[in-house]
Amino acid sequence: MRKFKHPKINKPLDRNYFKKKANPNAKKALELTECCGEDIDRELVLNVKNKKDWELIEEYIESKLIEYSSTESITPISCTECGRFLKYQSKIKDPKGKRGWYN
Numbered sequence: 456m457r458k459f460k461h462p463k464i465n466k467p468l469d470r471n472y473f474k475k476k477a478n479p480n481a482k483k484a485l486e487l488t489e490c491c492g493e494d495i496d497r498e499l500v501l502n503v504k505n506k507k508d509w510e511l512i513e514e515y516i517e518s519k520l521i522e523y524s525s526t527e528s529i530t531p532i533s534c535t536e537c538g539r540f541l542k543y544q545s546k547i548k549d550p551k552g553k554r555g556w557y558n
């Protein structure tokens with residue numbers, strides 16, 4: 456009888472993996488911004504101080520407000536120091552209507 460072998464699971468590929476691949480001698484640790492602790496080398500970062508980025512954020516929020524009627528508002532959370540966009544915080548209507556609005 457043949458024993459079933461589980462396939463090997465690949466390791467997750469993170470930013471360090473590709474950094475190391477691009478430059479095997481690079482230090483392992485990620486460089487983080489001092490103000491908000493984000494990866495300095497991360498690409499495709501939106502910045503609320505950048506007019507074009509802000510427009511993208513606005514467009515995203517508008518589309519979500521149209522898509523989800525239970526969403527009251529969406530706040531773009533960004534670093535107060537460097538303006539780096541961090542996350543969206545949605546204010547959603549409680550589906551049970553007991554607690555009113557919550558974040």
Ligand SMILES: [Zn+2]
Pocket residue numbers: 488489490491492534535536537538539
């Ligand atoms: Zn920052």
